[in-house]
Amino acid sequence: MSCAASPVRRGLLVVALVLLGVIGAMALCAPWVAPHDPNAIDLARKLQPPGNGYPLGTDHLGRDLCSRLLYGARVSIGTVLGIVALILVLSLAVGCTAGYAGGWVDAALMRTCDVFLTFPTFILAMFLIGVLGTGLVNVILAIALTHWAWYARIVRGLVLSLKHRNFVAAARVAGTSRFRILQRHILPPVLAQLAILATLDIGHMMLHVSGLSFLGLGVQPPTPEWGVMINDARQYLWTQPALMLYPGLMIFLTVMAFNVPGDHLRDALDPVVRTQGG
Amino acid sequence: MAAVPALCVTDLEIAAVGPQGPLPLVRGVSLTVPANRVVGLIGESGCGKSLTCLGILGLLPGNLRRTRGEIALHGTPVHGLPPDAMRRQRGQSVAVILQNPMSCFDAVHTIRQHFRETLGSHDRLANGSVVERAAPVLREVGLDNAGEILNLYPFQMSGGMLQRVMIALALLLEPPLLIADEPTTDLDAISQVTVLDLLAALRARRGLSVLLVTHDVSVIARLADEVVVMREGVILESGPVGAVFAAPRHAYTASLLEAHRSLDRAYHERLGAWLGGTAGTEVR
Amino acid sequence: MLLEVRGVAKEYRRGGLFGRGEPVPVLRGVDLALEEGASLGLIGRSGSGKSTLGRIVLGLERPDAGEVLFQGKNLHDLPEADRRRVRRDLQVVFQDTHSALNPRRTVGASVAEPLQNYERLSARDLRNRVGDLLELVGLAAADATKYPHQFSGGQLQRIAIARAIALHPRLIVLDEAVSSLDMLVQARIMDLLVDLQQRLGTAYLFIAHDLRVVARLTRRLAVMDAGRIATAVDLDRPPQLSIALALRCLMEAVPGPPPHSPHSVVAERSVAAYLTRGRGDV
Numbered sequence: 001m002s003c004a005a006s007p008v009r010r011g012l013l014v015v016a017l018v019l020l021g022v023i024g025a026m027a028l029c030a031p032w033v034a035p036h037d038p039n040a041i042d043l044a045r046k047l048q049p050p051g052n053g054y055p056l057g058t059d060h061l062g063r064d065l066c067s068r069l070l071y072g073a074r075v076s077i078g079t080v081l082g083i084v085a086l087i088l089v090l091s092l093a094v095g096c097t098a099g100y101a102g103g104w105v106d107a108a109l110m111r112t113c114d115v116f117l118t119f120p121t122f123i124l125a126m127f128l129i130g131v132l133g134t135g136l137v138n139v140i141l142a143i144a145l146t147h148w149a150w151y152a153r154i155v156r157g158l159v160l161s162l163k164h165r166n167f168v169a170a171a172r173v174a175g176t177s178r179f180r181i182l183q184r185h186i187l188p189p190v191l192a193q194l195a196i197l198a199t200l201d202i203g204h205m206m207l208h209v210s211g212l213s214f215l216g217l218g219v220q221p222p223t224p225e226w227g228v229m230i231n232d233a234r235q236y237l238w239t240q241p242a243l244m245l246y247p248g249l250m251i252f253l254t255v256m257a258f259n260v261p262g263d264h265l266r267d268a269l270d271p272v273v274r275t276q277g278g
Numbered sequence: 279m280a281a282v283p284a285l286c287v288t289d290l291e292i293a294a295v296g297p298q299g300p301l302p303l304v305r306g307v308s309l310t311v312p313a314n315r316v317v318g319l320i321g322e323s324g325c326g327k328s329l330t331c332l333g334i335l336g337l338l339p340g341n342l343r344r345t346r347g348e349i350a351l352h353g354t355p356v357h358g359l360p361p362d363a364m365r366r367q368r369g370q371s372v373a374v375i376l377q378n379p380m381s382c383f384d385a386v387h388t389i390r391q392h393f394r395e396t397l398g399s400h401d402r403l404a405n406g407s408v409v410e411r412a413a414p415v416l417r418e419v420g421l422d423n424a425g426e427i428l429n430l431y432p433f434q435m436s437g438g439m440l441q442r443v444m445i446a447l448a449l450l451l452e453p454p455l456l457i458a459d460e461p462t463t464d465l466d467a468i469s470q471v472t473v474l475d476l477l478a479a480l481r482a483r484r485g486l487s488v489l490l491v492t493h494d495v496s497v498i499a500r501l502a503d504e505v506v507v508m509r510e511g512v513i514l515e516s517g518p519v520g521a522v523f524a525a526p527r528h529a530y531t532a533s534l535l536e537a538h539r540s541l542d543r544a545y546h547e548r549l550g551a552w553l554g555g556t557a558g559t560e561v562r
Numbered sequence: 563m564l565l566e567v568r569g570v571a572k573e574y575r576r577g578g579l580f581g582r583g584e585p586v587p588v589l590r591g592v593d594l595a596l597e598e599g600a601s602l603g604l605i606g607r608s609g610s611g612k613s614t615l616g617r618i619v620l621g622l623e624r625p626d627a628g629e630v631l632f633q634g635k636n637l638h639d640l641p642e643a644d645r646r647r648v649r650r651d652l653q654v655v656f657q658d659t660h661s662a663l664n665p666r667r668t669v670g671a672s673v674a675e676p677l678q679n680y681e682r683l684s685a686r687d688l689r690n691r692v693g694d695l696l697e698l699v700g701l702a703a704a705d706a707t708k709y710p711h712q713f714s715g716g717q718l719q720r721i722a723i724a725r726a727i728a729l730h731p732r733l734i735v736l737d738e739a740v741s742s743l744d745m746l747v748q749a750r751i752m753d754l755l756v757d758l759q760q761r762l763g764t765a766y767l768f769i770a771h772d773l774r775v776v777a778r779l780t781r782r783l784a785v786m787d788a789g790r791i792a793t794a795v796d797l798d799r800p801p802q803l804s805i806a807l808a809l810r811c812l813m814e815a816v817p818g819p820p821p822h823s824p825h826s827v828v829a830e831r832s833v834a835a836y837l838t839r840g841r842g843d844v
Contacts, residue, residue, distance in 0.1 A: 166662040167672075173620055174676035174725065175649045184675075185664055271666050272711045323715060323744050436609055464742065466608040466771035467815035493744040537746050541774060545816065548777045552801045552813070 009264075016260035023254055027073040034067035039222045047240050059229070059243050060236060068224040069246055075225045077254065079140055079209050084198050086144035087151055091194070092187075094148075095155025099163065100182065110156070116149035125208065129217045139218045143208050147201070151194065158190045192269040199262030203255030210251055226251050282353040284455040284487035285311040285334070285372075290347030292326070292333045300345060304329050304511045307347070309489075311455065316481055316488040318502030318519070320495065320534070326511040327491045331459050334489075335374065336364040352454060373448035377460035379440035383432035389443060390428035396447050415446040418483075419476055438469030445476065449484075456480075459491045474501050495538040499523070507531045564732055564765050565619065567594040569628035572614055588614045590789040591628065598732065601759065601766040603776035605812060606786030612769045615786070616737045619767065620654055621645060633732070650680055653726040657738035659718035663710045669696075669721045670706025676728045695724040699754060716747035720754065727758060733765045740775060752778040773812050785809045 026033070035053060042062035050057045056065040098109040116124070128142035162168060162185065171181050210227025212218035219225040221232075226247040233243035290307040293300035304326040311317045319327045333344050336356070349357040351371045356364060368374075376382050383392060393412045413424035419442040421427055432440060441461060448456055458477065462470035478501055480486050490502055498505050498519060506516040507528065514528040526532045570592045573585040589611045596602050606612050617623045619630055621637050630637045632648060640648065653676070656662040663672045673692050677683060683691065693703030699720040710718060719739060726734050736755070740748040752775060759766065770776045776783065781797040785808050793806035 166656045166658055167664040169617075169622055170654060170656060170662055170722075170725070171664075171675060172622065173649065173652070173654045175646055175679040176675060177646075177679075180679075184667075188666055271709045322746070438608070467773065468607050468771075468811055471815045493746075495745070534746070537749070541745065541749055545774045545777050548781070549773075549797065549813070552795075552797060 012260055013264050016257050019253055019257040020261070023073060023077065023250075023257060026070050027077050030067075030070040030074055034064075034070045036064035036067045038063060038067040038071040038224045040064070047236065049240075049242075056246060057240070057242055060232065060240075065243065065246060068229060069226075069250060072224040072226045072229060072247065073250070075136070075219060075223060076206060076209060076227075076251070079136060079219075079225075080202055080206050082140040083144045083147070083205050083209075084202065086140065087148045088194060088198065090144065090148040091151035091155050092190070095152040096159055096182065096186070096190070098152070099156040099159025100178075100186070106156070110153070113149040113152050116146070117153075119146070121146040122208070122211070125212060126215075126217060129212065134217055134220055136219055136223070139209060139212060143205060143212075147205070151197065154197065155190055155194065158193060159186055162186050162189065192266075195269070196262055196265045199258050199265060202258040202262075206251060206255055281313040283310045283312045283350075284315075284352060285309075285489060286348075286350040286353075287330075287334060288348045290330065290333055290349065291345045292329050292338065293343055293345045295341045295343055300343070302345070302511065303342070304333065307508075307511075307513055309506050309513065309516065311487050311489050312504075313454070313487055314481070314485045315503045316477075316490055316501050318498035318505045319489060319491045319508060320493065320498055320505060321508035322493060325508045327508050328459055330508070331374075331457050331489070331491055335368060335372065335457065336361070369451055369453075371453055372455045372457060373451065373453040374457045374459070375441070375444045375448050375461050378464045379437055379444050380432060382444060383440065385432055387431075388428065389430055389432070392443075392447060393428065393450065396450055411450065412446070415449045416443070418449065418480070419443075419446045420472070421446070436469070437465045438472060441465060441469070441473050442476065445473070445480075449480070454485070455487045455489070457489045457491075460493070461490070462497060463492070463494075470497075477501060495535060496542075507534070563595055563631075564598045564600075564633060565594070565596040565767070566631040567592055567615070567619065567628070568631070569593060570615065570618060570625040570630065571627040572611075572618065572623070572625050587789055589618075589625070592786075592789075592791055594784060594791070596733070596765055596767060599759070599763045599765055601768060601780035601782065603780045603783040604767060604769045604786060605771060605773060605776055605783055606792075606808065607771060607812075610786040610808075611789040612786045613737055616654075616735050616767070616769050620652060620735055621649070650676075650729050651732040653729065653731040653734050655719065655722045655726050655734060655736045655739040657741050659715045659722070659742065660710070662722050663718060665710050668707050668709055669713070672710075673706070673721060673725045673728060676725060680729055691728070692724075695728055696721070698727070698758070699724045715743050716751060719743065719751055723751075723754065723758070727762060727764065730762055731764060733767065735767045735769070737769045738771070739768075741770065741772070748775055749778065755779060771812075772816070774816050783809075785812065 035055065040063060042058075045054070045058050045062040046060055048054060048058045048062075054064050054066065056069070059065055059068065094109050094113070098106040119127075124146045125142045128145055129138060132138040132141060168181060168185055171185055176184070209218060210225070210230065213225050213227035214231045216231070219228055221228065229247040230244050233240070233247070236243050287310070288308050290304060291302055292304040293302045307326075307330055309317065309319070319330070321327045329338070329342070332338050332342075333347075334349055336344075336359070338344065344357070347357060348355060351367060354367070354371075356367050359367065383389075387395075390408055390412075394408050397408065397411060409424060409428060412428060416422075416424040416427060421439070421442055427435075427439075427443070435443070445461075456477075461477075462473050465473065474497060477486075477488060477490075481488060488501075490497070492498060502519050504517065505519045505522050507514045507522070507526075507530070509530055514530055515522065515526065522531065523535060526535060570589055571587070572589040573587040575585050592611075592615055594602070594604075594615075604612050604615065614623070618625050619632075619637075621630075624638050629639075632652060635644070635648065637645065637648065663669060670689070670692050673695055674688050677688060677691055689706070692706050696703055696705055701717060701720055701724075705713075705721075710721075713721065722739070740751050743751065755766065755768075756779060758764065766779065768776055768779055777797070783795040783797070785792045785795065785806060787806075787808035792808040795809065
């Protein structure tokens with residue numbers, strides 16, 4: 001971490017990391033920690049306030065809100081991580097090939113990117129869901145396919161600028177194969193940059209997933225997912241606001257928890273800043 | 279009657295402000311550039327000579343601060359000025375040229391736009407178009423085709439040419455003092471000669487005062503009237519070039535001079551008869 | 563003959579709207595020869611084509627015409643596998659100290675790279691070899707764990723030299739390797755290079771613009787001007803009756819000893835004409 005960060009910034013980072021840890025733990029430990037089965041419907045107990053073994057109350061179908069939040073963490077975060085992984089794979093593959101190979105390969109790949117970039121992301125996502133159908137995996141595919149092109153362009157730009165640096169030429173003269181040059185000299189800074197961008201974008205993608213689910217295009221009932229939960233709770237906004245508030249709060253906190261470390265990641269990955277004392 | 283010195287620095291201190299308190303990088307620096315003289319500031323890389331220039335101009339980066347010292351440009355104290363007033367002073371009374379000319383220009387703007395920016399930021403655009411204002415200074419630095427040059431981008435020009443354009447931009451506002459920080463270091467040997475000769479001619483023609491920062495003794499010898507020797511953030515000695523070079527008071531200065539002299543001796547020995555000057559020149 | 567350059571020509575296309583602008587010739591038929599263990603200084607003004615020639619000799623760029631023979635084989639016609647074998651004996655030191663080493667890797671890793679490519683060494687052997695190389699160029703073995711930004715310009719060039727000699731190459735191309743350093747640091751690096759040559763028998767192709775520096779290393783010069791070799795000079799032989807203008811100007815660019823350094827008088831008109839020829843620039 002940067003020693004020059006002020007105490008406030010460092011405090012914020014600690015809070016964010018703790019939060020991330022808690023949310024991660026929630027997601028991982030849901031099966032053991034959740035007081036009830038999140039999908040267990042019990043209409044007799046619907047819309048109850050907290051109490052009686054239901055720490056946060058129940059929703060309109062009598063399902064335990066707390067358990068649904070916990071299991072929802074798995075779905076929401078798992079989905080987002082799946083999206084990020086797919087985007088990274090696609091953008092690295094396309095961006096590195098385009099940047100390193102150049103020529104008509106570069107041109108062809110970039111025109112493909114242009115096609116994807118032409119459409120507004122949400123519209124494209126909805127179209128893809130329409131084609132692929134609803135469901136968790138399709139949500140991951142759809143959102144990844146709408147976002148990868150932007151990252152691919154950035155990767156390509158970075159590869160182009162690194163390709164011409166003297167240390168790459170020196171590596172070629174030293175006998176390093178093209179593949180190894182990619183691995184040793186080009187990928188590390190590209191991955192670092194992508195990691196920073198991805199953490200900052202995770203919030204955006206979470207909102208995308210939740211948004212699609214809110215519209216009924218994403219995760220299907222009864223799978224708990226924070227966006228779906230907000231959708232379901234719309235009609236109960238005035239009677240049982242907790243049903244909407246808690247999932248919304250979880251989304252907000254998760255987005256924050258990813259954004260703040262993203263800022264610090266740049267410093268952590270930069271050897272110049274890391275060895276400032278040297 | 280003593281003219282007002284172009285630059286007068288007294289007891290300048292520059293420190294890096296860090297978590298462990300301020301760390302002084304430049305201490306107790308005092309120097310004077312009299313009117314119409316060239317003062318050379320010489321030292322190794324990292325001795326603080328560039329920082330001194332930035333401190334004088336109020337252009338210190340990030341966590342560096344001027345913690346002590348008085349600076350007077352043409353008799354006017356400027357060390358206490360707020361940033362805006364300092365900017366105006368910078369435009370009117372002192373101009374700067376730096377090392378590595380390519381990095382001082384904005385790659386996406388033509389030379390014309392650079393001229394316009396310089397003229398515009400000091401409200402001189404009213405008198406005539408950019409070409410009218412630029413052509414005379416460009417001619418003065420030896421570039422006669424102002425119309426062509428103004429349309430070029432920085433990357434289309436060589437280092438020597440860019441350096442001359444930078445000097446032209448510096449002269450545009452007719453400052454009496456020029457601070458040149460390693461102006462020839464990144465140029466090839468022949469361009470170095472032409473830039474130095476240009477500075478000498480400008481000094482003669484315009485009465486320009488120059489603070490010339492360099493690591494190369496031969497640049498000082500060629501151009502400077504007085505020399506200031508700096509090492510590790512402090513000034514070791516100063517005085518007229520002839521006097522200091524003939525009889526340096528400090529051991530470091532003596533070793534610096536001796537090292538350069540031995541370089542030259544070695545060069546002249548190696549080249550031997552080739553430097554005799556008796557052979558003619560074949561013109562191709 | 564270790565290195566032979568025959569009739570190498572290269573031009574760049576200034577990009578027009580569709581990428582096919584007018585061609586700009588950078589090299590117009592260059593011939594060079596260098597024996598084992600010898601040094602050749604390739605000097606000229608910026609824009610004379612010397613760096614491009616250096617890159618072509620290193621195999622980083624292909625010439626449009628002519629050939630480069632290294633140890634008797636045409637460098638650019640070799641299949642990739644053979645070229646890799648040849649690369650072992652042909653190394654480089656670049657000018658820009660700060661971009662010639664990967665800033666994210668330790669200097670030890672950068673120096674070890676050629677060794678990792680060509681030799682199978684255990685981790686400990688590799689560390690020892692790197693330590694030996696760093697000491698050979700005047701640094702400490704413990705410096706291997708530091709990053710480039712922790713060193714001065716002169717030290718970075720020493721590290722680059724350590725990387726270049728790691729495989730005991732037959733030829734090292736030094737592309738303005740000392741041009742951005744202080745005069746005194748330049749002299750010390752030149753002395754290091756001379757010392758290494760005596761120990762290892764490496765040949766040098768030293769590209770530079772400053773005669774003072776080149777003269778420390780070698781007696782043989784090739785002066786480049788506008789993409790051609792204007793003249794090839796052997797300083798051990800007496801000067802020719804007339805010295806090529808390009809060389810004369812380079813000599814004039816070197817000042818005499820302090821405190822005063824007037825140029826020696828030369829036909830000013832011809833010098834002025836030389837300076838304003840071509841692109842009309844300096």
